[in-house]
Amino acid sequence: MPRARQTPGRHDPRQAPRLRGKLTVEIGEAAALTEAGADLLSQIDACRSLSEAARRLGFSYRRAWMLVDAMNRRWPTPLVTTSTGGKHGGGSTLTDFGLRVLRGYRDVQLQLEAMLDQATTDFQQGVKPV
């Protein structure tokens, strides 16, 4: 097995280990809301259009549509509704329930980041190479 490089970056702050937590909400063992899903909900809420939300995130329309569809099916009531026609050709919006789920997710995400920030110093001390 090849050995690791021994020297570079020991004093380079970019090389300090950082803690990252990815939050997922599961319902019945299956992912009901992931980071990608939450980002998609945020963009739908911001621009009221699934295709524009997908574009901003660099998702294909198909991927975005399937993600919304999976979330809508996983939760007891839909997170996103889509209207067709009308003056502006329809659009996608978060339901009240979808807004509450997204806010709940963001709240926990902030708590998680605060916890990891706090834990980082101890972690970095503990793994300093001797």
Next chain:
Amino acid sequence: MPRARQTPGRHDPRQAPRLRGKLTVEIGEAAALTEAGADLLSQIDACRSLSEAARRLGFSYRRAWMLVDAMNRRWPTPLVTTSTGGKHGGGSTLTDFGLRVLRGYRDVQLQLEAMLDQATTDFQQGVKPV
């Protein structure tokens, strides 16, 4: 967009949303230790053999080897050493540094789980369907 099912599972505890956090240690934007990596380190520590560790986790030997190699390269000193030959045909063990990294990871993982347990009740209250 198909609508979600409205009825099932509303009072089924298996259907209550649960929070799950996946911890990754990054060095210079790249993953240096993931859940899979930590589980592999734990198994190497338990059975002192990379092939046995891989088998227990259902990883191919190739996947396990590449994961160890990537971790060894990412950290300033290796997490795993492999010896060849000898009475028992060689084996893999965690270095002292590898043990410290693994312990640090497990510590933070426990803190993360405790934090998510605490946050779950509020989250579930906030996303009760009306």
